[in-house]
């Protein structure tokens with residue numbers, strides 16, 4: 435557990451409308467050039483508005499209290515997936531975690547579990563980026579149709595086959611919640627498998643055989659012990675645990691079916 439260290443705020447926090455109600459935010463601080471290990475720092479900030487989310491609190495701290503606090507965010511609307519962090523020990527998008535759900539207790543924010551820390555609340559996602567690339571998350575065709583042949587048409591039923599898996603925003607909350615990935619970072623993991631499933635189920639795609647060696651590898655789908663926390667924490671309603679179990683079934687069926695039916 436990082437050790438707690440309080441510091442004086444370099445600048446006084448300005449008054450806000452509705453001042454009076456306050457909330458304490460405890461944030462992990464880590465500067466690789468100065469710190470041997472992460473520590474916690476507490477900030478007491480105004481909480482004037484019930485619609486404030488954890489990201490608003492961090493932005494307030496950065497703008498008015500301590501400009502050195504580092505974290506990622508972009509859209510503030512649960513789309514970009516960059517603001518994921520541990521909020522009171524649970525992987526969440528900080529732009530979707532309301533302070534009212536934690537007040538009057540302090541709220542604790544830490545970098546995502548299971549990833550190396552780069553600085554403060556910023557985690558190193560390189561491992562996932564390599565895994566994502568390995569499952570080739572794009573439509574693969576044996577032979578492209580000429581442009582004049584028109585669009586690849588799909589029915590609504592065909593789109594429904596993969597729609598939920600296409601909602602993944604690469605926020606990495608599922609990896610932070612996965613105990614298997616926590617023990618073995620070679621495990622392909624939930625989001626990469628869900629995205630492989632998304633393309634394998636797409637009627638336009640012909641890349642299944644290229645993805646199978648990665649999925650069925652000893653560090654692939656068979657590592658999953660079906661804890662299911664990946665699906666619980668997903669902010670977009672994707673069910674990576676289902677993608678993994680479906681892929682296990684598909685892979686087994688391909689093994690037992692006659693050779694001619696394996697495509």
Ligand code: FES
Pocket residue numbers: 507508509510511512513514515516517518527528529530
């Ligand atoms: Fe984009 Fe939170 S800031 S998902």
